[in-house]
Amino acid sequence: MITIINYNAGNIKSIQNMLKRIGAKSCISSHVEEIEQAEKLILPGVGHFDYGMNNLKQSGLIEVLNKKVVEQKTPILGICLGAQLLGNRSEEGAEKGLGWIDMDIVKFDKAKMGDNLKIPHMSWNEVSIKKNSKLMLGLDDESRFYFVHSYHMRCNDENNILANTFYGYEFTSAVEKENIFGVQFHPEKSHKFGMKLLENFVNI
Amino acid sequence: MRRVRIIPVLTLQNEKLVKTIRFKNPTYIGDPINAVKIFNEKEVDEIVILDITATKEKREPNYNKIEEIASEAFMPFAYGGGITSLHQIEKLFKLGIEKVVLNSVLETGMELVGEAAKIFGSQSVVASIDVKKNIFGKNNAYKISGSTKINISINEYISQLEQAGVGEFFINSIDNDGTYSGYDLGLIQQISSRVSTPIVACGGAGSINSFLPAIQHGASAVAAGSMFVYTGSTRGILINYPKQEDLVNKIYKQL
Numbered sequence: 001m002i003t004i005i006n007y008n009a010g011n012i013k014s015i016q017n018m019l020k021r022i023g024a025k026s027c028i029s030s031h032v033e034e035i036e037q038a039e040k041l042i043l044p045g046v047g048h049f050d051y052g053m054n055n056l057k058q059s060g061l062i063e064v065l066n067k068k069v070v071e072q073k074t075p076i077l078g079i080c081l082g083a084q085l086l087g088n089r090s091e092e093g094a095e096k097g098l099g100w101i102d103m104d105i106v107k108f109d110k111a112k113m114g115d116n117l118k119i120p121h122m123s124w125n126e127v128s129i130k131k132n133s134k135l136m137l138g139l140d141d142e143s144r145f146y147f148v149h150s151y152h153m154r155c156n157d158e159n160n161i162l163a164n165t166f167y168g169y170e171f172t173s174a175v176e177k178e179n180i181f182g183v184q185f186h187p188e189k190s191h192k193f194g195m196k197l198l199e200n201f202v203n204i
Numbered sequence: 205m206r207r208v209r210i211i212p213v214l215t216l217q218n219e220k221l222v223k224t225i226r227f228k229n230p231t232y233i234g235d236p237i238n239a240v241k242i243f244n245e246k247e248v249d250e251i252v253i254l255d256i257t258a259t260k261e262k263r264e265p266n267y268n269k270i271e272e273i274a275s276e277a278f279m280p281f282a283y284g285g286g287i288t289s290l291h292q293i294e295k296l297f298k299l300g301i302e303k304v305v306l307n308s309v310l311e312t313g314m315e316l317v318g319e320a321a322k323i324f325g326s327q328s329v330v331a332s333i334d335v336k337k338n339i340f341g342k343n344n345a346y347k348i349s350g351s352t353k354i355n356i357s358i359n360e361y362i363s364q365l366e367q368a369g370v371g372e373f374f375i376n377s378i379d380n381d382g383t384y385s386g387y388d389l390g391l392i393q394q395i396s397s398r399v400s401t402p403i404v405a406c407g408g409a410g411s412i413n414s415f416l417p418a419i420q421h422g423a424s425a426v427a428a429g430s431m432f433v434y435t436g437s438t439r440g441i442l443i444n445y446p447k448q449e450d451l452v453n454k455i456y457k458q459l
Contacts, residue, residue: 013300017275047325116459117206118402118424120327120371124207124249144207146250146280148302148327189280189302191247 002026002202003038005065007055009081010044011188015198018188022195024202032064040201041065041074045081049105049151050093052081062098069100073179077135077201083175083182084153092151101177103155113168120150125185127163127173135162135174135181137200143193145185147173152184206459209249209425210415210451212432213406214239216255216285219269223429224256225382227334227350233433236269239443240276243432246445250280252305252374252404252427254332256349258286259308265296274300284332284374288313293320297328305374307332308347310365311354317368326371330404333362335391336378343391350378359398366399373403374427380408382430387418396422412446415455 002019004012006028019026026042029035045052056062068074078086087097090105097105108119124144129136152171155161162181165173175182181201187194214236215222221239222230233239236253243251253273258265265286274281283296284305293304293316309316310331320329334346335358345354345361354361362373375395377388387408396403402424409415409428418426435442 011297011300011302013274013298014302017300018278020275021278046328047323118400122327122372122402122424123209126205148280150327186280189278191244191278195278 001038002040002042003035004028004042004044005035005061006030007052007059007061009047009052009055011046011186012044014186015042015044015079015188018195018198019202022199022202024198030059030061032061035061035064035068038068038074040204041068041076043076043078043082043085045079045085047081048092049081049084049090049097050095052085053093053095053097056085065098069180075179075201075204076181078182079188080149080184080186083184084151086175086180086182087153090151100180101155101160101175101182102157103153103160103172103175105151106154107151108167108171109169117168120148121167122148123167124190125165125167125173127165127185128170129163130161131176133162133176134204135176135197135200138196139193143196145173145183145187145190145193147185149184153182205452205456207456208415208419208459209404210446210455211250211252211404211425211427212243212248212445213252213254213427213429214433215429216253217257218255218263218266221433222256223382223433227378227381230256233441236273237276239433240273242443243445244276244278246443247448248279248445250282250425251277252282252284254283254305255285259348260351264292267295267299270296270301271299282330284330288316290316290319293324297324303328303330303372305330305332307334311347311361314364314368317365317370321369321371326369329370330372330374331365331370332374332376333358334376334378335388343394346378358395362395362399366401370401373399373401375403375405377407383408384410384430386410386414387421387423387426389417389421392418392421392423412450412454416458419455419459
């Protein structure tokens with residue numbers, strides 16, 4: 001059973017729709033007891049970094065999440081803002097992130113991008129996979145995913161980079177550290193490519 | 205390689221899929237769920253679904269149908285039609301859509317843009333503007349399925365909307381709708397030169413060859429109705445979408 005964390009900041013229904021399509025059982029929860037029993041977790045998220053972090057705090061779930069993810073090594077997949085929250089901090093806001101992966105979230109650097117690229121990066125784009133990972137089984141550099149974001153992840157430890165993507169310059173679009181995964185793009189809205197990635201997560 | 209979104213637009217009359225020409229003569233095409241399933245298989249970039257009679261008939265969005273469509277849409281899904289309040293927008297996002305498309309509510313209720321953007325992010329709030337030329341060739345903005353002219357100039361209108369915080373403009377040429385005559389490039393240029401917010405161009409696409417000029421005139425994404433639901437200008441019904449390799453060679457590699 002996959003538990004999708006509901007903290008009122010996300011595209012929860014689409015994730016559940018796609019999990020259903022690939023035949024994976026899932027539930028949506030904001031309850032400590034249910035999350036305590038989860039086999040796997042998905043942290044969705046759309047919107048402002050501080051809004052997401054504050055909602056997560058208010059939901060009272062941070063303690064149980066730390067226990068599950070850091071101590072018990074329960075696999076977790078952060079999606080979009082959910083991936084960014086795995087980091088230390090974001091230029092978007094003042095709140096501290098979960099700090100599970102040593103990375104900072106930074107705004108797209110307009111100066112490095114050229115005039116015809118808009119922010120947010122709202123587009124399908126390819127990923128360049130940087131290490132062997134169960135999450136990327138059967139996916140390659142031709143796989144494309146749907147992105148919508150104005151800020152991106154910047155790893156302080158290169159070993160945590162799972163994939164990069166080019167938009168004006170190369171940025172980190174997926175991270176992995178032990179049981180913790182984060183993807184900037186939306187697998188739940190990326191056809192067979194996203195379906196494969198979520199299937200891989202289910203099978204980890 | 206830079207990719208640009210190529211977006212099928214499906215127009216609904218409540219639960220029926222229809223296609224218009226210059227916003228008139230809606231012709232029955234079929235069932236929207238079936239069309240979305242086919243668009244899934246064809247791996248389309250995004251889908252826009254507009255209920256074109258909701259506002260006219262003073263209906264709310266058809267939530268049951270939208271939920272059913274969303275459960276089959278494994279691509280970004282934008283919905284428009286009959287949206288007038290934040291409460292409705294919240295309800296729509298919970299059903300699994302990614303973006304709301306606002307149109308008729310905007311002239312008098314522009315504050316809805318900021319309210320929705322604050323909660324859901326500006327990337328999920330699309331301002332749709334239907335545009336028709338007057339006899340002197342000047343572009344005017346319209347609402348309520350093209351039936352009612354908006355009282356301020358289109359340039360002023362888009363500036364106000366950009367300030368209100370929309371994440372995207374969906375610019376639909378009423379004159380070119382369903383005509384296969386190509387996009388209104390002058391209109392795209394007029395708007396893209398005034399705003400930095402991304403523009404989705406719609407109205408007039410006849411084939412894959414229509415897309416590149418629209419992008420070169422400032423569109424960040426291109427949308428089309430007829431060419432994705434009909435086979436050629438004989439208008440036999442066939443849900444279709446260009447092959448990825450054609451998009452790569454004819455468009456993305458040319459950018």
